[in-house]
Amino acid sequence: MNFKGFDIVISILIVGIVILMVIPIPPFLLDFLQLLNIILSIVILLATLYLRRALDISIFPSLLLVMTIFRLALNVSSTRLILLNGKNFEGKVIRAFGDFVVGGNYIVGIIIFLILVIIQFLVITKGTERISEVAARFTLDAMPGKQMSIDADLSSGLINEEQARQSREDIRREADFYGAMDGASKFVRGDAIAGLIITLINLVGGLIIGMMQQGLSIGEAAEIFALLTVGDGLVAQIPALLISTSAGMIVSRAASKDNFGRDLIIQLTQDTRVLNISGGILIILGSLTPIPVFPSLILGGGLLFVAYINLQNEKQKPVLQSVGASEGTEEIGSSGTGSGRRGKNIPGVFLPPLTSPEEVSEVLQGDTIEIDIGYGLIPLADPNQGGDLLDRITVVRKQLAYELGIIISPIRIRDSVLLSSNEYVIKLRGVEVGRFELIPERLLAINSGMASEELPGIKTKEPAFGLDAFWIDESLKEEAIEKGYTTVDAPSVFATHLSEMIKKYAHEIIGIKEVEILVDGLRVEYASLVDILIPTMLKMHEVKKILSALLYEKVSIRNLSLIFESLIEAADKYGNNIEKLVENIRQALGRQIVESLKSEDGELHAVALDPNIEKKISESTIEGDYGRILVLNPEYSNVLVHKISKSLENMMIKGYNPVLICSKNIRYPFARFILKFIQNINIIAYEEIPSDTSLSVNEIVEFEGGNSDAN
Incomplete structure (x- = not known):
């Protein structure tokens, strides 16, 4: 619906509310406005019941003021008509409340009116005022921590600049909202007091007018004016009660995740x-x-x-399984006995044999990454039971997208009867690559090398890095931290393990489907780069091999536009030679690669190879079916690997990154050779280092006597 111009109408109506207090109105218009007041109060209450967060109705503090003034204006108008007309008063809404709601008994009406005022003033308004005050204080106190959390997420790549800006704006608006609600709750309190005073004034004024001006007895005056006054008070107090309930509902639902009705049903049942x-x-x-x-x-x-x-x-x-997932969501289902069939297992329904391509496709392995969990871990993965495992997986996927530039398909989680209760298995294209057993009700205390004392608990190995660890009770958390341990909960252990497994096998995870997604994303801003390179210069599967080669050495492919520019330049010269294309890309990405390897002093510290060793490697390189490969004498290989490992270990002891530097002409085959023996190290070429980067060679790997042969 187009609401253009409605803001002018609203402004005129608000001014009209103030005029309403001064100008007399006919009874039929009073009836209309009083019904409007009641229905607006109902609409506002229902709107608050279906809110997900308070900021969805950020106008509420101002709306509370407008509704309070509107209600008081109606009180003034109705008072004028009641006192002027007496028994000839024609307001049908007020008479309906006086005759029907309280049965024509003004004493009963006065009692009900006083009860409503007490409920609103002492119960709802008092509680709303206190909650608003506390919420405003805590929201303001939490602002610095929330801002730091947003900055940390932005730095780690979990969110982009636009999302960070929006999050900061939401935090500011949230603080302003609760601050405004703290003040606006005084309107509700004042409205309750004003309603009580106005009713008393109307009652006394009606009795005086009835007896002194209209010649009625005190009983007749009370029967006429008291009944109308009580009806008027009830007409005003019921909307006031609805509005104050709405205010209390908003400020008291800060921890809710869904609307009130769904939360009520889910949480109570x-x-x-x-x-x-x-x-x-x-x-x-x-x-x-x-x-x-x-x-x-x-x-x-x-x-x-x-x-x-x-x-x-x-x-x-x-028994139920999800089929398909949208971006940013994970799936949870059941693996049963590990058959891998998807869909719903319906008892009593016979599934026909594989007779169609659709049925065959269900059997074929289609998920890049799968996770099987024991039944004891289902609560961690079920949002209805408070589990946040799916959210953590989504965060891991997003973090790795920013860190490595790889887009990972939604990860399917299944419960499996083949696993022990608290065990999980991470599978890559159907093959197990990681397994661990969690203890959900305990914390994992990890010894990163700073602790020497053992802890009372279950000894184990942390799954991501193989560090010594203990499963401990939460009560021992402070003691563990004091002794030098790092404590994490079970879901965090799982998320870290999954993240490291994806990093380790990123070069296997990326396939044609993932490359197509990346290329389509690049085409949005750099269509010409894509059109020039694919398929004229390189085929899609060749681009996949190149990106896989970069990921194998933990080089981020997020800067895909620069990678494609480098490929366009190099492919014209080297054709589809994967090694030369990869080395050319690495040189183009040199600043990105080196920047992540610098130490705290701003220098790049590295271990270099003796020229004799480089010569030996160059002479031992042969052409294979898939490019150059390094073939060394086994004894020479063992000595070389041992010396390199020892030198890199010394670097890490000094606090530097394990970086090995060599000439560009041997880097590719040498990296493929040495990474089979020593993981998580970085092999770079001299040519990849930017000219403004300070290089410090801390150790040189050499054989004694300069002999390049191992004897």
């Missing part, structure tokens, strides 16, 4: 034991006490029925 016990107690009370039997059986039976339905749903949940 998620534990079947509570429903069974409550239903049983109600049925027993109805059967053994004077409490009415029929209502007790209906309500108790209803609770037991809801518990039964929930129990059936829980039993069916491990």
